[in-house]
Amino acid sequence: MNQLLGKRTAPYRYLAPTLILMIIFLVIPIFNVVRYSFVDKAIVRDDPEFVGLDNYRTLVADDSFWNATGNTVIFVIVSVVAHLVIGMCFAMLLNSNYFKTRTKTVARVFYILPWVFTASVVAILWKLMLQPSGIVNYLLSVLPQISQSTEWLSNREVALAVICFINIWCGYPFYMISILAGLQGISEDLYESAAIEGATPIKSFIHITIPQLQPILISIAMLDFIWTLQSFNVVWMLTGGGPVESTEMLSIYIYKLAFQKVDYSMASTAATLLLIVCVFIAIFYVRQQKKVRD
Amino acid sequence: MGMVGRNKFSTKIIASILLVLGAIFAAFPILWMVCSSLKANSAIFAWPPKFIDETASLNSYFAVLSDSVKLRFFLNSYIVAGAVVVVTLFVGILAAYAFSRFDFPGKGIFNSLIISVQAIPPIVLLIPYMGMIVAMGLFNTYWALILTYLVTTLPYCILMMTGYFNTLSKELDEAVMIDGGSRWKALWSVLVPISIPGMVSVGMYTFMQAWNEYLFALALTQTTEMRTVPIGINLLMGQHAYDWSQMMAMSVLGSIPVLILFIFFQKYFIAGMSSGGVKG
Numbered sequence: 001m002n003q004l005l006g007k008r009t010a011p012y013r014y015l016a017p018t019l020i021l022m023i024i025f026l027v028i029p030i031f032n033v034v035r036y037s038f039v040d041k042a043i044v045r046d047d048p049e050f051v052g053l054d055n056y057r058t059l060v061a062d063d064s065f066w067n068a069t070g071n072t073v074i075f076v077i078v079s080v081v082a083h084l085v086i087g088m089c090f091a092m093l094l095n096s097n098y099f100k101t102r103t104k105t106v107a108r109v110f111y112i113l114p115w116v117f118t119a120s121v122v123a124i125l126w127k128l129m130l131q132p133s134g135i136v137n138y139l140l141s142v143l144p145q146i147s148q149s150t151e152w153l154s155n156r157e158v159a160l161a162v163i164c165f166i167n168i169w170c171g172y173p174f175y176m177i178s179i180l181a182g183l184q185g186i187s188e189d190l191y192e193s194a195a196i197e198g199a200t201p202i203k204s205f206i207h208i209t210i211p212q213l214q215p216i217l218i219s220i221a222m223l224d225f226i227w228t229l230q231s232f233n234v235v236w237m238l239t240g241g242g243p244v245e246s247t248e249m250l251s252i253y254i255y256k257l258a259f260q261k262v263d264y265s266m267a268s269t270a271a272t273l274l275l276i277v278c279v280f281i282a283i284f285y286v287r288q289q290k291k292v293r294d
Numbered sequence: 295m296g297m298v299g300r301n302k303f304s305t306k307i308i309a310s311i312l313l314v315l316g317a318i319f320a321a322f323p324i325l326w327m328v329c330s331s332l333k334a335n336s337a338i339f340a341w342p343p344k345f346i347d348e349t350a351s352l353n354s355y356f357a358v359l360s361d362s363v364k365l366r367f368f369l370n371s372y373i374v375a376g377a378v379v380v381v382t383l384f385v386g387i388l389a390a391y392a393f394s395r396f397d398f399p400g401k402g403i404f405n406s407l408i409i410s411v412q413a414i415p416p417i418v419l420l421i422p423y424m425g426m427i428v429a430m431g432l433f434n435t436y437w438a439l440i441l442t443y444l445v446t447t448l449p450y451c452i453l454m455m456t457g458y459f460n461t462l463s464k465e466l467d468e469a470v471m472i473d474g475g476s477r478w479k480a481l482w483s484v485l486v487p488i489s490i491p492g493m494v495s496v497g498m499y500t501f502m503q504a505w506n507e508y509l510f511a512l513a514l515t516q517t518t519e520m521r522t523v524p525i526g527i528n529l530l531m532g533q534h535a536y537d538w539s540q541m542m543a544m545s546v547l548g549s550i551p552v553l554i555l556f557i558f559f560q561k562y563f564i565a566g567m568s569s570g571g572v573k574g
Contacts (some may be wrong), residue, residue: 010392010396010403010477011390011392011395011396011398012398013394014388014389014391014396015388015389015404016450017385017388017389018385018386018388018452019404021385021441021444021448022407022408022411022448023447024409025390025419025423025441025442025445026411026414026419026445026446028422028426028503029418029421029422029423029426030414030419030422031501032425033418033419033421034423036421037423038535043424043425047360059386065308074415079400089312089316090316093309093312093313093316095307098305098306098309098310099309099313103313105323106318107313107317110316110317110320110321111316111317111320111562112320112556113320113321113324114320114323114324116549116552116553116556117324117549117552118505118508118524118548118549118552119506119524120508120524120525120528120545120548121327121524121527121549123528123531123547124528124530124531124541124542124545125323125324125326125327125542125545126323127389127531128326128327128330128338128538128541128542129323129326131339133339133341134339135326135343138341138342149473169319169320169323173320175543202432211478219358223412226412226413227435229415230415230417231508232416232417232508233508233509237508237528237531251415251417252420254417255417255420255509258420258421258424259424261381264424266354267421268332268421271417271418271421272418273420274415274418275414275415278413278414278415279410279413279414281413282410282412282413285413286406286409286410287325291310291392292453
C-alpha cells in the first residue's frame with residue numbers, strides 16, 4: 001500500500017521544487033497583478049477598495065497610454081519586419097556558394113556579435129556613437145548635404161527611428177541563425193529541378209525558399225513580436241522614454257506608473273492588458289509549434 | 295564563358311561587397327567600443343576621429359579594476375549568475391526527470407505552464423514582486439535576484455534536459471533499480487554523468503541570462519554595493535561627469551564572460567538559438 005502511494009507520488013516529488021517556485025513566483029504574482037487592477041491604491045494600502053473597471057476606464061482615457069501604445073506598435077512592426085528582411089539577407093549570403101566555408105564561418109561570427117552584448121552595453125555604446133560630436137555625426141558630415149550635427153537621442157523627430165534602428169541592430173542575428181538552419185534543411189534537388197524547368201533565382205526564391213521556410217519564419221516572427229512588445233532595457237537606458245514621451249513604450253509607461261508615480265493599481269491595469277495581448281500571441285505560437293511538429 | 299559566366303562573376307562581386315558591408319554594420323560599433331576604451335577620455339571626441347591615437351593605453355582598464363565599487367559589481371554578478379546556474383540545473387534536472395520518465399495526471403498542464411513563461415512580460419511580474427520581495431525581507435539581497443531569475447531560466451533548462459533524457463534509454467535506470475538502487479540513485483549516478491554536455495549548454499545559457507538581466511536587478515536592489523554589472527554600467531552613465539573611456543572599458547570587461555562562453559561554445563550557442571526561445 002505504502003509502496004503504491006510512493007509510486008504514485010514519485011513524479012510529483014521530483015516536480016515539487018519547480019512547482020513551488022512556479023506557484024510562488026509566477027502563478028500568485030499573475031493572479032495578484034490582475035487583482036490589483038480592480039482595486040484602488042493596491043500595495044500602498046492594507047485594505048484597498050474594490051473599484052471594478054474604474055482603473056480600465058481611467059486608463060483608456062489617458063492620452064499617454066495611447067501614445068505609448070502607438071509607439072510600441074510602430075517599434076514592434078518596424079523591428080520585426082526589418083529583422084526578418086536583414087536576417088533573411090544575411091542568412092542567404094552565409095548559405096550561398098560564392099564564398100569558401102572558412103570565409104562564411106568567420107563572417108557568421110561577426111554577424112552574430114550584436115546579439116552577444118547585453119542591453120546596457122548596447123545602450124552605452126550607441127550613446128557614445130550618437131553623441132553630437134560622435135562618430136555617427138562625423139561619418140555623416142563627410143556626405144555633402146549634411147552640415148549640422150544632429151542630437152539623435154534628444155530630438156523628438158528622430159528619437160523613435162533611432163531606437164528602432166538600434167533594436168534592429170541587436171536583434172537580427174536571432175533571425176539569421178534560425179533562417180540559416182532552415183535554409184540548410186531545404187533539399188538541393190528542389191532548386192535543381194526548378195532550374196532545369198527554367199526558373200530564375202528570384203522565382204525559385206518565391207516558390208521554393210519562402211514556402212519551405214514559412215513555418216520557421218512564422219515562429220520566429222511571433223517570438224520576436226512578443227519580445228519586442230515587452231522590451232524595456234535598451235529604450236530605458238537610451239532615452240528613458242523621452243524626449244517628451246516620444247519613445248515611451250508600454251513597458252516604460254508601466255514602469256513609470258509603478259516605480260516613479262507609485263500607482264500600482266494603474267500600473268497593474270496596463271500590465272494586465274499587455275499580458276492579455278502577449279498570452280494571445282503565445283497561444284498562436286504554441287499552436288504553430290504543434291503544427292510544425294506534426 | 296560568355297554571358298552566364300560574366301553574370302555569375304558580377305553576382306559574386308556584389309555578394310562579396312554585401313558580405314563586407316554586413317560585417318561592418320554588425321561589428322563596427324563593437325570595434326569602436328574597444329578602441330574608445332583604449333583612448334584617454336579627453337581624446338574620445340577628437341575630430342577627425344581615429345581608431346587608435348597617441349593616447350592609447352590600458353589606463354581605463356586599470357582604473358576600473360582598481361576601483362572597489364566597480365569590482366563589487368562584478369563580484370555581485372558572478373555570485374548571482376553562479377547561484378542561478380547551480381539552482382537552475384539542480385531543480386531543472388529533477389523536473390526534467392519527472393517529465394521524461396513518468397506519465398502522470400496534470401503532465402500536459404505543467405508542460406504548457408512551463409512553455410508559457412516565455413510569453414509573460416517581465417514588467418508584469420515585477421509589479422507584484424516588489425511587494426512580495428519586501429514582505430519576504432529579501433529586498434536588496436542576492437536572493438531577490440536569484441529567486442526571480444529562476445522563473446525565466448528554469449523553463450529552458452527543463453525543456454532542454456527533458457529532451458536530453460528522452461534520448462537516453464530507460465534500460466539505464468532499470469539496470470540500477472534491478473541492482474536494488476533507487477530512482478534517485480539512477481538519476482544522479484547514471485543519467486546525470488552522461489548528460490554533462492547537455493548540462494554545459496544549459497548552464498551556459500542560464501549564466502548568460504542571469505549575467506545580462508537588467509529590469510529585476512534595477513528594481514529589486516537599491517544600494518550600490520548590491521548592484522550587478524548591467525546596472526553598474528548604466529550607473530556610470532548617469533553621473534554628470536561622463537568618463538566615456540572608463541565606461542567603455544567597463545562594458546568590455548562586462549562582456550568578456552559572455553564572449554568567452556560564446557567563443558568556446560559557439561556550436562551549442564547556435565544550436566540553442568535556432569531551436570528558438572532563447573534570448574542571450
